Amino acid sequence: MAEALEKHLRELGASLVTHLTMGPGQGVALARELAESGARTLAVAGGDGTLFEIINGCLQSDGPVPDLALIPLGSGNDFAKSLGIPMEWEDACDRLVLGTKRRVDVGQCNDLFFINSLGIGLDAQIAKASQSSSWIPRQSRYMSALLRSLIGKRATPIKLSHDQGELEQSVTLVVVANGSYEGGHFQLAPHADIEDGRLDLVIAPDMSRRAIMRYLPLALDGEVEGIPGYQRWLTRRVRIQLPEPTLVHADGEIIYHRAKRLEIGILPGALCFLC
Incomplete structure (x- = not known):
């Protein structure tokens, strides 16, 4: 897509230099280098995983954090x-400019x-399964990953604290959300607001495979309050202790395979997007 994207943006009057990432992790180093060299705006053509790498490179750099723009080319x-960005890349480019x-x-x-x-x-098991499913069409990738993840599904024990209190239980999943959507289809935190300075902490209790499939349409429609045992809090901090080494994803990318402790917070208004 690089040539078509560059041609379209130049026709819109944009001045740009194109950089290509060739594998996982390269976006972090590239974004750090560009931020430290004084880049004013980085337009990210890719999905949530690519954006995850770019924001980490920018926020870990010693230079000013560039403005960002997003051209959605990912699976989710x-x-x-x-952000309200159009899903068609041409329309997203128009919005960017x-x-x-x-x-x-x-x-x-x-x-x-x-x-x-x-x-x-x-949630993390699905993210891991989807990474090995690049041959599946984008629209079906996360649903396929969900079905495969259910085969080995087991409860995850947690001990958790947040602004409103503490809890200790076994869960099907825990999601700490800034945005409303996951996996391209699911709305586990439908009321999440990317500008409110708070995170949506969502917990689904330990459920059987049959129960998960039964309540799946509610997650697809953003009606998760109808799931028995569903809990949600608005919080600025979350501390999670994991009795067993646990898989963790961020923005669909596996960041820990054997996590034991997570300290999670929010940086209000830390990034500026053109949208």
Whole structure:
């Protein structure tokens, strides 16, 4: 897509230099280098995983943080939905050139940053399964990953504290959300606001495979309050202790395979997007 994107943006009057990432992790180093060299705006053509790498490179750099823009080319494009960016790349480019600036919050987990969501339990298992499913069409990838993840599904024990209290239980999943969407289809935190300076902490209790499939349509329609045992809090901090080494994803990317402790917070208005 690089040649077509560059041609379209130049026709819109944009002045740009194109950089290509060739594999996982390269976006972090590239974004750090560009930020420290004084880049004013970085337009990210990719999905949530690409954006995850770019924001980490920018926020870990010693230079001023550039403005960002997003051209959604990923399999889920979850954060683009929360930004209200069109899903067609030509329309997204038009919005990029003509758009206004919007400051949005960023989540932080230990020494890493996330823009859309962080999850453990079934949520992380789905993220891991989807990464090995690149041959499946984008529209079906996360649903396929969900079905495969259910085969080995088991409860995840947690001990958790947040602004409103503490809890200790076994769960199907925990999601700490900045944006409203996950996996391209699911709305586990439908009321999340990327500008309110708070995170949406969502917990689904330990459920059987049959129950998960039964309540799946509610997650797809953003009616998660109808799931028995569903809990949600607005918070600025979350501390999670994991009795067993646990898989963790951020923005669909696996960040820990054997996590034991997570310190999660929010950086209000840390990034500026053109949208």
